[in-house]
Amino acid sequence: MTLDVTMPRLQTDLSAQIAAGPFVLRPVRRSDAGLFALYAGDRRVAEGTQSIPHPLPPGASEAYVARAMKQGGAEDIWAIDGSAAGLAEVLGVISLKRMDERKWDRGQSEIGYWVAPAFWNTGIASEAVRALVAANPQANRSLFAEVFQDNPGSARVLTNAGFEYLGDAESFSVARNARVPTWTYIRKLA
Numbered sequence: 001m002t003l004d005v006t007m008p009r010l011q012t013d014l015s016a017q018i019a020a021g022p023f024v025l026r027p028v029r030r031s032d033a034g035l036f037a038l039y040a041g042d043r044r045v046a047e048g049t050q051s052i053p054h055p056l057p058p059g060a061s062e063a064y065v066a067r068a069m070k071q072g073g074a075e076d077i078w079a080i081d082g083s084a085a086g087l088a089e090v091l092g093v094i095s096l097k098r099m100d101e102r103k104w105d106r107g108q109s110e111i112g113y114w115v116a117p118a119f120w121n122t123g124i125a126s127e128a129v130r131a132l133v134a135a136n137p138q139a140n141r142s143l144f145a146e147v148f149q150d151n152p153g154s155a156r157v158l159t160n161a162g163f164e165y166l167g168d169a170e171s172f173s174v175a176r177n178a179r180v181p182t183w184t185y186i187r188k189l190a
Contacts, residue, residue, distance in 0.1 A: 015027055020127045020131030027068075040064075045114050046174075080128050091119050107139065111133075142186055150181075155185075
């Protein structure tokens with residue numbers, strides 16, 4: 001006899017905003033597609049991620065928005081909104097992707113983020129990561145992150161938010177069309 005135990009998955013409330021210093025992490029909305037296309041279409045942003053292609057194909061940002069607005073998926077996505085501080089409505093994106101949602105919900109997700117180049121080195125990514133970790137909207141026990149080794153700024157964002165280095169690996173970058181060396185990090189929450 002095989003015992004199949006499926007843990008219930010907590011539904012993330014993507015309608016709620018998360019305060020993050022002078023800005024908020026808010027649900028993605030259709031009107032974000034234009035700024036997503038502008039920022040994600042920048043080679044520097046695309047090459048800093050695993051999944052954004054460069055050049056950005058037509059309709060890619062609209063498809064991303066549709067996926068981000070869908071509740072109950074494997075990834076929860078928030079826009080980093082600076083409009084309350086007199087900045088752009090979208091400064092970047094931050095997400096939590098569940099790592100194993102089939103049989104066991106181990107309470108583990110991978111955090112991902114990017115910030116528009118105009119806002120690099122301003123502390124926005126650090127504030128967003130710290131806020132998302134503190135809010136822990138998926139009730140995770142641990143968070144993982146992976147950054148390309150040629151992006152030490154993103155590594156500092158993680159270590160400043162309490163992530164610990166786990167080791168070296170490599171991941172494929174669609175924009176670079178190559179495997180790229182990475183550093184892997186963990187942040188235990190419970």
